[in-house]
Amino acid sequence: MTSVQSPVSPAERERLENCAREPIRRPGSIQPHGVLVTADPSSWTVLQASRNCDTVLGVSADDLLGTSVAGLLGARAVERLSAVLAGARGAANPVPVESQGRHFDAIVHRADGVVVLELEPTLPDDDFASVPAVYAAVSRLRAATTRDELWADAARELQELTGFDRVMVYHFHADGHGQVVAEERADPSMEPYLGLHYPASDIPAQARALYLTKLSRTIFSTAELAYPLCPVEVPRTGQPLDLSHAELRSVSAHHLQFMRNMGQASTLSFSLIVGGQLIGMVTCAHRTLRRLPYTLRQGLEVFADQVAAQLHSFSEIGRLARTAELLRMRNALVEQFTLTGSMAQSLLHGTVTVLDLVPAAAAVLRHDGLTSTTGDLPDTARVEQFVERLRADGGRLPFASDSLAIDRPELATLLPTVAGVLIVPIDGGRGYLAWFRHEITDTTEWLGDQSESNRDSTLSPRKSFSAWSSSVSAQAEPWQGLDEEAAQFSRDLDSAVLRNLQSDLAHFGFHDALTGLPNRRLLMDRIDHSLAGRNRGAGVALLFIDIDSFKAINDSLGHDSGDDALIRIAERLRSVTRDSDTVARLGGDEFVVVVAGSANLVTASQIASRVLEALRRPITVNDRPLRVTSSIGVAAAEADDTAVDLMRRADAAMYRAKRAGKDRIALG
Numbered sequence: 001m002t003s004v005q006s007p008v009s010p011a012e013r014e015r016l017e018n019c020a021r022e023p024i025r026r027p028g029s030i031q032p033h034g035v036l037v038t039a040d041p042s043s044w045t046v047l048q049a050s051r052n053c054d055t056v057l058g059v060s061a062d063d064l065l066g067t068s069v070a071g072l073l074g075a076r077a078v079e080r081l082s083a084v085l086a087g088a089r090g091a092a093n094p095v096p097v098e099s100q101g102r103h104f105d106a107i108v109h110r111a112d113g114v115v116v117l118e119l120e121p122t123l124p125d126d127d128f129a130s131v132p133a134v135y136a137a138v139s140r141l142r143a144a145t146t147r148d149e150l151w152a153d154a155a156r157e158l159q160e161l162t163g164f165d166r167v168m169v170y171h172f173h174a175d176g177h178g179q180v181v182a183e184e185r186a187d188p189s190m191e192p193y194l195g196l197h198y199p200a201s202d203i204p205a206q207a208r209a210l211y212l213t214k215l216s217r218t219i220f221s222t223a224e225l226a227y228p229l230c231p232v233e234v235p236r237t238g239q240p241l242d243l244s245h246a247e248l249r250s251v252s253a254h255h256l257q258f259m260r261n262m263g264q265a266s267t268l269s270f271s272l273i274v275g276g277q278l279i280g281m282v283t284c285a286h287r288t289l290r291r292l293p294y295t296l297r298q299g300l301e302v303f304a305d306q307v308a309a310q311l312h313s314f315s316e317i318g319r320l321a322r323t324a325e326l327l328r329m330r331n332a333l334v335e336q337f338t339l340t341g342s343m344a345q346s347l348l349h350g351t352v353t354v355l356d357l358v359p360a361a362a363a364v365l366r367h368d369g370l371t372s373t374t375g376d377l378p379d380t381a382r383v384e385q386f387v388e389r390l391r392a393d394g395g396r397l398p399f400a401s402d403s404l405a406i407d408r409p410e411l412a413t414l415l416p417t418v419a420g421v422l423i424v425p426i427d428g429g430r431g432y433l434a435w436f437r438h439e440i441t442d443t444t445e446w447l448g449d450q451s452e453s454n455r456d457s458t459l460s461p462r463k464s465f466s467a468w469s470s471s472v473s474a475q476a477e478p479w480q481g482l483d484e485e486a487a488q489f490s491r492d493l494d495s496a497v498l499r500n501l502q503s504d505l506a507h508f509g510f511h512d513a514l515t516g517l518p519n520r521r522l523l524m525d526r527i528d529h530s531l532a533g534r535n536r537g538a539g540v541a542l543l544f545i546d547i548d549s550f551k552a553i554n555d556s557l558g559h560d561s562g563d564d565a566l567i568r569i570a571e572r573l574r575s576v577t578r579d580s581d582t583v584a585r586l587g588g589d590e591f592v593v594v595v596a597g598s599a600n601l602v603t604a605s606q607i608a609s610r611v612l613e614a615l616r617r618p619i620t621v622n623d624r625p626l627r628v629t630s631s632i633g634v635a636a637a638e639a640d641d642t643a644v645d646l647m648r649r650a651d652a653a654m655y656r657a658k659r660a661g662k663d664r665i666a667l668g
């Protein structure tokens with residue numbers, strides 16, 4: 001399931017604002033299937049009573065006012081209800097009570113400084129799922145391994161446990177609109193709603209806030225009236241009673257109309273809460289009247305809580321896996337750059353590319369005044385123009401849009417095939433990295449026609465709910481956090497550029513710029529290091545190499561060719577020595593090899609012969625073979641030799657080789 005954003009029309013915006021203002025916490029009335037009285041917390045004298053007391057209890061509300069609850073339910077019942085309010089051990093809602101031969105589940109809580117007592121006519125336990133059945137269903141949920149499986153299992157189990165004829169699991173998308181992600185119907189001829197989306201205003205903000213504190217919501221009848229409390233105001237506050245935690249709170253007229261239009265007579269809904277957020281709901285709906293005993297509703301709240309906890313763990317596992325994968329790709333890209341030093345090569349054409357990090361149709365890199373691209377993008381000149389104009393208009397980088405035509409219509413015409421753009425600065429803002437996405441052609445299936453003709457007025461619910469498709473245009477798949485990822489990547493990249501620069505500087509301090517070989521400084525350091533290892537039994541030997549008649553090469557072919565020759569000679573020296581040997585350039589045409597390991601005069605002169613041979617083979621300069629020879633002095637360190645002593649002796653040996661006619665080796 002990809003993430004979908006619903007189009008928010010002006011009418012939908014008006015609904016979102018107005019519907020959220022309905023004071024559903026303090027409607028001043030209750031649903032007809034039970035009664036509600038409020039009482040003074042110390043004397044239990046009745047302060048308010050619902051208008052339906054006469055039909056449900058056989059005593060009118062007016063007659064109850066000022067009497068004691070003990071007179072209605074008995075002193076023993078009041079004792080048990082007080083224990084529930086006091087949070088006494090073992091005391092809990094509901095308390096079974098009796099009045100004039102009628103049995104009720106009494107549910108008690110405090111609000112606005114008064115006791116709120118609700119009486120629901122007792123339902124025969126045998127007609128409903130038992131606590132062990134709920135427990136078994138909770139245990140079975142644990143077998144689900146994916147979110148879709150869990151959603152489907154939850155719908156199936158709840159249909160079985162509640163006996164309601166349609167159970168729907170909703171998922172709320174990031175913009176607040178909902179989607180039916182699982183559905184179980186008792187009767188296959190019922191119209192399916194699975195997969196359908198619905199606008200955020202179907203469940204307005206204040207209702208969602210309420211469902212965060214009250215985990216289940218019973219709406220028993222869409223047909224009957226609500227009954228007001230008498231008097232409507234709580235005497236001590238002068239305000240309608242806060243019914244947020246009441247079971248019987250009456251229902252918004254808008255929502256009752258919605259339910260009637262849906263063909264629902266009764267519903268029972270549960271909240272799915274993760275980390276204090278309402279991430280979804282489950283609604284059990286019935287075409288005829290149906291309600292469940294309080295005890296079973298409580299058991300099902302635990303069930304819903306288990307569903308939410310498992311959804312949370314799936315989303316956390318998914319989130320962590322995605323984070324780890326993104327980090328792995330970011331690191332791989334930075335590493336490719338560090339190794340190659342080429343930004344275009346490593347970011348656009350490496351084993352991992354920036355299109356793996358942020359999936360898109362194309363990516364563009366602007367670096368060092370050059371533009372490189374990968375993927376399907378028509379025109380780089382237009383991209384450059386786009387970014388220039390974006391910056392000229394004060395557009396700062398990073399820039400992200402998943403609908404260019406809506407966000408920057410004046411620039412969208414430059415890139416007609418593009419709907420989504422993400423740009424991050426690189427190189428301290430001198431360059432940039434950009435991703436481009438095409439328009440998505442997805443259609444969204446909605447629960448009912450979303451045009452205003454499907455409502456009597458703006459604030460009315462929809463009249464019909466058959467699946468209705470809408471397609472989005474000029475919209476790309478939203479970047480969804482990948483903009484953050486890209487910004488982090490640009491920071492990683494800038495640090496890598498800096499690190500490469502620093503290591504280049506460090507390198508040049510110890511290396512010869514022409515050949516890349518260690519310079520005199522590093523050479524002396526390496527010799528010192530090797531000499532220090534002598535006590536551990538290792539011998540140290542040097543070859544001092546001077547190219548014969550090099551000046552003649554410079555004079556006849558020019559300095560550039562001379563430099564080329566030195567580079568070739570350096571390569572030749574590297575190729576005939578071992579990795580563990582140090583080949584250094586002292587300057588001019590002088591090179592030194594530090595022979596590694598337990599070198600003595602014999603092993604060193606063997607290597608010297610190889611070098612002499614190798615340098616005699618012609619090198620290629622200006623596409624032409626060039627013959628050079630060398631004179632090599634070999635010296636092995638003696639007991640108290642310092643690096644300078646050893647160098648001096650090898651140098652002296654080299655002079656002897658020169659004087660003896662060049663192109664030869666002399667031992668020091």
Ligand code: BLA
Nearest residue numbers: 019198202203207251252254255258267269283459460461
């Ligand atoms: C509440 N709206 C709800 C609830 C649901 C829905 C599930 C929670 C209460 C319940 O029914 O259990 C929406 N019900 C749905 C959807 C489906 C379903 C989408 O069966 C099927 C997929 N509603 C409107 C408009 C307004 C409105 C226009 O359509 C306001 C102008 C209001 N809906 C509204 C209010 C509530 C509500 C105020 C809170 C009801 C309450 O708890 O008092």
